[in-house]
Amino acid sequence: MSLALAAALYLLVLHRADGGEVLVNPAQIVTLHGPAPRGGAAPLFTGAVRCAIGLSDGKWLSVIEPCEAIRARLAGMQ
DSSP states (O other): OOHHHHHHTTOEEEEOTTSOEEEEOGGGEEEEEOOOOTTSSSOOOOTTOOEEEEETTSOEEEESSOHHHHHHHHHHHO
8 A cells, every 4th residue: 555545544534614625634633622602702613614623733724514523533543
């Protein structure tokens, strides 16, 4: 198996709010943040976004999958 193929098998496919796919290396995920509960602070999430993913390079991804679903998928990859 080639190195590129092996690497591709371990990428997480998620979706941006515009419906586009984004491939994420699970090893780079540092934090997952869901929306604040209703009645809390000002909402940080708009539209279809359900989870903000903090990456090890300091970047953030906003995706439509709920954080709980992402956590479950990450647990299944181990």
